[in-house]
Amino acid sequence: MNKWYLFFGVSVPISLIMLIPLSNFDSVTGVEISNMISFSVRWAVPFIHLVIAISSLQIIFPGALTRWLMLNRKYIGLIFAVAMAWQGLFIFIMSYYFHDYYFSEVYYFRDEIEGSIGYIFLVAMVLTSFDFGKKFVDSKQWRIIHKAGIYFLWAYPFSVYWWAISYYETPLMIDYFFYWLGFFAFLARIIAWGIVRNRKVSRKTRLNALLGSILIVSGLSLSALSLYWQNSITESLTALEWSSILELWLPFWPFEPFLSLMIIAVGTMILTKEGVRRIDPDIIEQR
Numbered sequence: 009m010n011k012w013y014l015f016f017g018v019s020v021p022i023s024l025i026m027l028i029p030l031s032n033f034d035s036v037t038g039v040e041i042s043n044m045i046s047f048s049v050r051w052a053v054p055f056i057h058l059v060i061a062i063s064s065l066q067i068i069f070p071g072a073l074t075r076w077l078m079l080n081r082k083y084i085g086l087i088f089a090v091a092m093a094w095q096g097l098f099i100f101i102m103s104y105y106f107h108d109y110y111f112s113e114v115y116y117f118r119d120e121i122e123g124s125i126g127y128i129f130l131v132a133m134v135l136t137s138f139d140f141g142k143k144f145v146d147s148k149q150w151r152i153i154h155k156a157g158i159y160f161l162w163a164y165p166f167s168v169y170w171w172a173i174s175y176y177e178t179p180l181m182i183d184y185f186f187y188w189l190g191f192f193a194f195l196a197r198i199i200a201w202g203i204v205r206n207r208k209v210s211r212k213t214r215l216n217a218l219l220g221s222i223l224i225v226s227g228l229s230l231s232a233l234s235l236y237w238q239n240s241i242t243e244s245l246t247a248l249e250w251s252s253i254l255e256l257w258l259p260f261w262p263f264e265p266f267l268s269l270m271i272i273a274v275g276t277m278i279l280t281k282e283g284v285r286r287i288d289p290d291i292i293e294q295r
Contacts (some may be wrong), residue, residue, distance in 0.1 A: 221277025
């Protein structure tokens with residue numbers, strides 16, 4: 009199962025499953041379409057988490073499996089795009105045929121901004137994944153589109169599931185599953201980045217090792233205890249009026265879902281930072 013065989017072998021069954029509720033469209037309700045929006049996202053999320061981790065997994069676990077994943081990374085991304093296309097269709101049906109229900113029960117302006125930006129990135133990434141789209145961008149632009157796009161498309165569902173387990177008192181088990189799946193997918197990128205940095209380090213200091221380790225452990229602890237610190241951190245970060253206003257317009261602001269990963273990344277950077285060599289004063293004198 010490689011390339012297009014993999015793509016059609018996975019995306020066709022997903023599409024057939026999505027067609028089931030539409031087969032009896034006349035009796036479908038707004039609530040059912042809303043559930044299908046969530047259902048389509050649950051099919052899509054594992055693929056975007058896998059895509060963002062693949063190149064890092066090859067560094068951490070080099071082998072036949074990770075080589076196969078790298079070979080098929082583009083097609084795994086296209087499977088994600090198919091599942092998200094179904095979500096887009098369900099959102100259109102919801103907003104067009106169930107207008108009142110959509111704006112009274114589902115619509116939230118910031119979610120609309122984040123979702124729209126995500127779809128813009130997704131379309132741009134799909135188009136530039138093929139030769140007819142690549143000719144409109146140079147290599148640097150292509151890299152920016154795909155790098156920024158993959159981070160944004162990972163961040164959106166990750167933040168949704170982070171809020172589900174950090175804000176609501178009775179989250180579902182699937183919320184925990186998708187949160188930790190997204191967390192470890194990005195953690196793999198940090199670990200791989202740290203491995204590459206560590207290979208270039210010839211000398212470390214104990215202080216860097218200690219401080220970096222403390223920050224990494226702190227970040228891991230925060231990732232598991234977000235229910236207990238989310239409210240106080242959010243209140244602190246949005247206490248200023250400009251920050252509170254920015255929360256309505258800037259996607260993911262003030263970035264609470266990513267705080268633990270940021271701390272782990274900083275800890276990894278310090279841990280893999282080369283120490284300053286101390287030069288013996290006698291050597292300087294001799295010189």
